[in-house]
Amino acid sequence: MSALPVTLRKRLRTLVRDVPFDAVRNIQWSLLDWREILIESLIRLAGISSIIIVGMIFLFLLREGIPTFLDIPLRQLFESRWYPNEGLYGMWPLIVGSLIVTVGAIIVALPLGLITAIYLGEIAPEWQREILKPLIEVLAGIPSIVLGFLGWIALAPLIQKLGAPTGLTALTGSLILAYMALPTIISISEDALYAVPKEYRDGALAIGATRWQTIRHVVLPAARSGLVMAVMLGIGRAIGETMAVMMVTGNAAFVPTFGADMALQPVRTMTATIAAEMGEVAQGSMHYHVLFGIGIMLFLITAAINSLAGRLVGTSGNRRRGGQL
Template sequence: MRRQAIAVIRTAADLDRPSFFLVTAQILLITGTFAGFLLQSGWTVTLLYGFLLVAGIGWVTRQALTAKVVTFLMTATTLLTLGLIAAFLVLESMPVFRHAGLGLVWPFGSTEWSSSQGQFSLVPMIWGTALTTAVAILVAAPFGVAGALFISDIAPDWLREIVKPAVELLAGIPSIVYGFIGFTVINPYVGDLFSVNPGALAAIGLVIGFMALPTVVSVAEDALSAVPESMKDGSVAMGVTDWQTMKSVSVPTAFSGISAGVLLGIGRAIGETMAATVMISHSRRLPEPELYNVFDSTETLTTFIAASYGHVTPGELFWSALFAAGVFLMVIVTGLGIVSQLIERRMHRKLREGQ
């Protein structure tokens, strides 16, 4: 966004009068549209149509200038929207934080949830999210890295052209379909095999792990494909096997990118809602008899929000607790996304320096 802003400012300094009028009109109209939307004004649609009309005129007469302005405005609008969403979540969650304090997320105090008695604790949901994510990543990480290695270093070209789109196509399957399969097939199988109640966290983590597979495979495969062929050829020329080359050259070199893919997979597992909502038993308590018992069932942050918002009255503490869960999720997923992007950027910079 900073580069776009500098480019727009430099361009504005060299504008003639008609171009300056077009740029000013676009900025004012999109700002008015955004403000009208927030204030629920009846002028919102009119201002939007006005912006589209001016942008269309600019695209016909001054295409390059209009492209710069529109991309800058869309970027600024996106960032502003994200900021407003974050502010809205925090403001709506403040009542429950004032009521429960840090005890809302403190694991060493009371973890009882009873909205009728004014007891609120997100600890069981946070722990349920952690357990399902751990199971999911135990599935997605090894299978994802193995799949990426097969696609990038083992499969012939004709097979790679089939397998890679097929894996990426898995990401397009609606999560409710995964959840339905998990509910009708995985839940009964795990329940009969281990004699546990339906909705075990292990079964949910298994399904979510397969849902995160395309993300891990795609990012890890891109990282492995970015390893210079000269490094692989040099390793083979020294007499080592293809497996040793993958183990000692490809994976260590692309480790940052692989780590980024795994982190993105964790983010997908943490944020998954519908599949887990269909399968889980929605019991707001810690697993028993041990905390790490993945064959018991509890609640996750996402399923807690999805299963509760329909019958909660706005303004209640329960309502505020749902927003607090949203804040916690937003911080975790955003942090994982930022870290994965930094790791991937570091890998590409390292590879460029190596070349």
């Protein structure tokens, strides 16, 4: 007790004095004091340290990456030639590569994931759900390298039969990524659907809505924020993925020619570029800085996605404000 600063002691006293019950007021003082304060400061320390660590990672990324944007004119950075050995650091092919692969993955995973979640949460009988739900959660735990391997051995030959010169293409990457994002999307969406009160369904059914109408007009809108979160986390997983994508996209740093077979050309993503080249660059060289520059770009993209997700989920105030039924 005596070890405590006087002001703090006063604060605690007033705090306790406000409690109306004598019994509470007579709690052993010294015991309450130091334990409470110790635990509180430990919690605070843990919280603050994680903030500091994140901040330091960000600072490090900036310190190593900023020279890219200072020394190389922006126009050159967005050129379409990525030949680091010759001092050409055009990131455009990498950005386009990431974009194609990610967008492709979303196009496949989003409808599939949501529909599966709706089936699991709303339509499937109990016994099917009990089998499928844990299975899907196990899927989420498969290491990405294993999926990359599968893509290489099993998927690539199939893609090649579609008429691609090689099976290692943007499409292959998209499919593998979609597969990786699926468990996240399904599992979180299903949780969101599950959280919709049973009374909503009863209410809608009782006024003559069919099962599908209930899902479409009541359950999905009510679960909206959770569904958006599921999709965003799925996308986040897809865009940041490295190993599997590096194995199956062919890793050619070219901008694919625009057209119907765009997805059947090899591409290289931003993440794969960093992973593939970081081991070979001289620390402190321009190439080294540019790789960190790519890291900054990725960071900005994911930050943008996250804040977009936050914004969309935030407007779950739609529920509060009342959207259109």
